[in-house]
Amino acid sequence: MIEFASAFADGAANVLTWPNILIPVLGTLIAMTASFLPGIGNASLSALLILFTIGWSPVQVLLLFGALTGGATFMGSVTAILFNIPGNASSSASLLDGHPLSRLGYPKTAIASAATASAVGSVFGVCVLIAMLPIIRPLLLEFGPLERFLLGLWGLSTIIAIPNSSVSKGLAVTMLGLLASMIGSDATTGAPRWTFGGFALYDGFGTIALLLGFFTLSEIIGWRRSYSLGHAAKSADQGDSVRKGVLSVFQNFGLTLRSSTIGSVIGMIPGVGGTVAGFVAYGQAVMTSRDKSGFGRGEIRGLIAPEAAIDAKDGGSLLPALAFGLPGSEAGVILLAVFAIHGIVPGMSMLTVDLPLTFTLILALLFSNILTSVVGVALTPALARLTVLRIDRVALPVIVASLVTIVQLHGVLSDLYLAVGFALFGYLLRHFRWPRVPFIIAFILGEFIEKNLELTSQLVSVGRISVPERPVAIALVVLIGISLIWMARRIKRSGALPLKKRGEIWLTLSLAAAALVLAVQAQQGDDAYSDLAKVMSAATFLILLAIAGAQTIEMRQPRFARIPRRGIPRPHWMPIGLVAALPFAIALVGLPLATGALVWVWLVADYGRGLRRHLSLALISAASVLATALYLDRVANVYLPQPILAGLF
Amino acid sequence: MRLISLLAMGATLAAGTACAEGLSESCASRLAGQRLAFIVPADAGGGYDTYARSMVPVIERLAGMTVQVSNIPAAGGSVGQIQARNAPPGEYTLFIENLTQMVLQTMDEEADEGMVGFQTLAIVDATPEAWVALPGFDVMALAGTTIVASQGTLDGSILPIGVAASLLGAEARYITGYDGSSDFGAAVLRGETDMTSVSLSSALRLAQGGDLQVVLLIADRPHPLVPDVPYLAGEGGVVDRFTAGQDAGSRAAAMDLAQSIANIPDARGIMAPSAMEPDKLACLSELVDAAVVDPEFADLVTAQGRTLAILTSQDAAIRADEIARALVVTRPLYEAMFEAASE
Known part of the structure; x- marks a missing residue:
C-alpha cells in the first residue's frame, strides 16, 4: 500500500x-x-x-x-x-x-x-x-x-x-x-x-x-x-448560462x-x-x-x-x-x-x-x-x-x-x-x-x-x-x-403508427424495396451472407412491408382526408438539388471547383442581384475554391483521383 | 519579388544537391525541390505507416524533396493501391504494401491488380510468421492433437498454421473474426484459443508483457531477435527433428514443403507505379536505394520497435520472384486445406 x-x-x-x-x-x-x-x-x-x-x-x-x-x-x-x-x-x-x-x-x-x-x-x-x-x-x-x-x-x-x-x-x-x-x-x-x-x-x-x-x-x-x-439562429435566451450547464x-x-x-x-x-x-x-x-x-x-x-x-x-x-x-x-x-x-x-x-x-x-x-x-x-x-x-x-x-x-x-x-x-x-x-x-x-x-x-x-x-x-x-x-x-x-x-404526412407511404415503400433488393441478393449469395444476414434482410423487408400495409389501410380512413397535403418545402429544393448534384460535379471538375460552384449557386440564390454583388459573390466562391484546394493539398495530404474534365484536356 | 523567388529556388536546388548523399548528380538536381506523394494503404500509426514516415526525413535530407504521406486504408488497402497505380506519370509517387499479398494477387489471372503496374524499389522488412502461445506450449508435442487458432480471416491462416501444424502431425481449427494481432493474442490469453500466428514484429509486441511467448518461427533458420525460438524448416528445424524416424521420401517431401512455407514471409515492399516517366522512375529508385540503407532510417524504424530486413532494388526483385515460386508450390495444398476448413 x-x-x-x-x-x-x-x-x-x-x-x-x-x-x-x-x-x-x-x-x-x-x-x-x-x-x-x-x-x-x-x-x-x-x-x-x-x-x-x-x-x-x-x-x-x-x-x-x-x-x-x-x-x-x-x-x-x-x-x-x-x-x-x-x-x-x-x-x-x-x-x-x-x-x-x-x-x-x-x-x-x-x-x-x-x-x-x-x-x-x-x-x-x-x-x-x-x-x-x-x-x-x-x-x-x-x-x-x-x-x-x-x-x-x-x-x-x-x-x-x-x-x-x-x-x-x-x-x-x-x-x-x-x-x-x-x-x-x-x-x-x-x-x-x-x-x-x-x-x-x-x-x-x-x-x-x-x-x-x-x-x-x-x-x-x-x-x-x-x-x-x-x-441569426435563435439567440441565446436568458435561461442560457454556463452556470446552468455546470x-x-x-x-x-x-x-x-x-x-x-x-x-x-x-x-x-x-x-x-x-x-x-x-x-x-x-x-x-x-x-x-x-x-x-x-x-x-x-x-x-x-x-x-x-x-x-x-x-x-x-x-x-x-x-x-x-x-x-x-x-x-x-x-x-x-x-x-x-x-x-x-x-x-x-x-x-x-x-x-x-x-x-x-x-x-x-x-x-x-x-x-x-x-x-x-x-x-x-x-x-x-x-x-x-x-x-x-x-x-x-x-x-x-x-x-x-x-x-x-x-x-x-x-x-x-x-x-x-x-x-x-x-x-x-x-x-x-x-x-x-x-x-x-x-x-x-x-x-x-x-x-x-x-x-x-x-x-x-x-x-x-x-x-x-x-x-x-x-x-x-x-x-x-x-x-x-x-x-x-x-x-x-x-x-x-x-399505432399514424401517417404524419401525405407521401410517407412512398418513403416506406422505397425502404421496403431497398430491403427487398438486399434480401434477394442475400438469399442468392454465397457464404459471405451468413444466416444472420439473410434473416435480418428478410425481416427488415417484412417489417417495412407490414408498416406500408398498415399505412395503406390508414389512408382509407376518413381522417386521412384531413391530413394536410404537404410535400418537400420549396426552400429545401435548392439545397437538396445542390447536395444531390455534388457527386456529379466533383467527379466532373474535382472537389475544390465543385465546392466553389456550390458556394456560388447558394449565394447567388440568396443575394444575386446586381453586377457588383455578382462580382463579390464570385470572389467569395473563388476564395472557397482556393481554400479547399490548399487545405486538401497542404494540410490534409489527400491524394484524390483526377476529375473527368481534367483527364479530357 | 521575382528575384526573391529565383534566389529561393536556387538555394533549394543548391541545398538539395549538397545534401544528395548517394545520389548521382543528375538525379540530385532533378529531385531537389520536387514533391513526392507517399501512399500508405493503411491507417496512420500502424506498421506500414511507421516505415513510410520513417523514410520521410531521410528522403527530405538526401534529395531535398517535400514528402507528403497519404493514408488511404479504404477497402483493405485496395483503394490506395489503385490510386498509386494510376498516379499521373509526371508525378513522383511511392507506395508501401505487403509484397507477398501483392504477388499472390498477381497470380489470380482474372485480377488486374497486385504487382501489375508496379515496380519494386526495395523491401524494408521480410519478417517471418511466428506462432504465439501461452508459456508451456510445446511444438514438438503436438502430434495427434487438434490446436485451435485465433485469426482474422481464414486465407491468412492456412499456410503458417494449417500446413505447419500438419507437418507436425496436428490438425488445426480456426476461430476467425478477431480484430488484429492484439485481439488474436487476447483470445489466447483468455484461453479461447491455443495459439495464433502473426508476423514476428507483432509477435514480439505480444510477447513483451511476458504473458505470451513466441513458440515457433515459420523460417528456415533462427532469427537474431529470438535466437532460442525453434524454427520450422531447414536443418535443425522442428520438421527436421519431427521426421527423423520417417522414410527418406516422405521426410524429403515434408522438408520441401516446410521450406516453401518458410520462403513466404510478410515482406513489406516499397514500390512505384511503372507508368512513371522512365527518367523520374530511375532517379526515384536511386533515391530509395540510398534511403533504405541510411543509418537514420534504420535508427528511426528500430526505435519504434519494428524489425528491418533491407533489400535494395535488384535484390528485392529477386526476392519477389522467390516468393512467387514458393506460392506456386504451396497453392494446391493451400486451396485444398482452405476448402476443407471452409466446410
Missing part, C-alpha cells in the same frame, strides 16, 4: 513539477486545436508526433501522449454541439441532443454541461483505473466475445423504444441500421457482402461519413426552412455516475471504443429517465450521459495496454508504439516496478481532461457566440468543412457520395418524422454485435465457452432481461 502511495506521489510529481507541467499543457492545447479542425484526427496527430519525440525521456513522452489522449475527446464534442459535426467518432452520440440544445438557444448550457460531464467522467474513470490496477488482470480476461456480444445487445435493447416515434417505426429503422452495418464484408470471413462489385463499400459505410451526411448535411437542408435565411451535471449526478461507470467498463474491453460507450450510455439515459419526451430534441440528460461515458472511457482504455500490451483503442495502438520506442515494457512491470510511470501516464490524462474542461468552460461564451451568426454564414462553411472532412478521412471520394446519399435519407426520415437515433445506434452497434456473435458461435462449436462459468455474461443477460421488460411495457402503451 505504501509502495502504491509512493508511486502515486512520484507520478503526481512528474506531472506537476516545473517545467514538466508545460508538456501536458501544450499537449492538451495541441489536441484541442486539432480536434476543432475538420478532419485532423487524434491518431494522425499522434502518429506525426511519435517521430518528433524520439529523443525525449520516457516521462516526458508519457506526459505528452497522456495529454493528447485526454485533450482530443471534449473538443470533438464542441463541434458536435455547435455545428452538428462530430470532431471524432466517439463524439457522435453527443450530437443527438447536444446540437438540438444549441439550436434551441442553449449553446452555453450545452457546452458547459458537456465540459463538466467530461471532467466528472474523466475523474471517475481515472479513479476506477487506479482502484482496479491491483486486480485488473483477472478482470480483463472476463470480457471475451460472449460478453462483448451481450454488451452490444444490451445497448441495442434500450433504443428501439426511444421516444418521439412509434415503436414499429423505431423497430424498422433499427433493423435498417443493423442491415446498414452488415454492408461491406462478412465479419469473420472478410468475403464481400452487398458491395455490388465495387471497392467503395468493401469496408462498409464509414461512420463519420455516414454521420456527417445523416445529421450534418441533412440538417443544413432543413435550416433553410427552420431558420429563416439572413437572420449545475445540470450535479442535478443529474446519478446519471453522470452511471454513464461514467459504463464508459469505464467499456473502455477496458480491447477493441470496443468510445463510440459504443457513448451510445450505450445514451440508451441507458433514455431507459432510466421518467420523462423521455425530450430525447433527440435537446434533452440535457441525452448530452450528459455520452459526455461522461466517453471521457470515463479514456482511463479504462489504458488498462489493457498497460496490463497486457493490448491496445484498447487507436490511441492505445500509438501508445504501445511509444512504449516500444522508449523501452517501456507493458505487462506486470507496469503494475509493479514501473508503477510511477503508469501513474505519470494516468495523471497526465487526468490533468489533460480537467484542463480541457476548464478551458472549455472558459471559452464557452466565445464559442456560444458562433451559434448566433447568421444562418447562411454558418451553413456554407459547415458544408465545406464537412466535405473536406469526409474526403480526408480515407482519401476517397466514395465516402462523399455515401454522405450525400445519407444526407437525403436522413432528410426524408426527418421530414416524415421517422426516428433517426435508433438507426444510428443500431448502425454503430451492429458490426460489433454480429462479429462477436459469430466468434461466440465458433467458440461454442469447439467447446471453448461455457456460459455458466461466465459471471459477467450472466450479469449482462439479467440487464438485457430488465431492458426487454421495460421495452415491452412501453410497447403496450405505444399507439
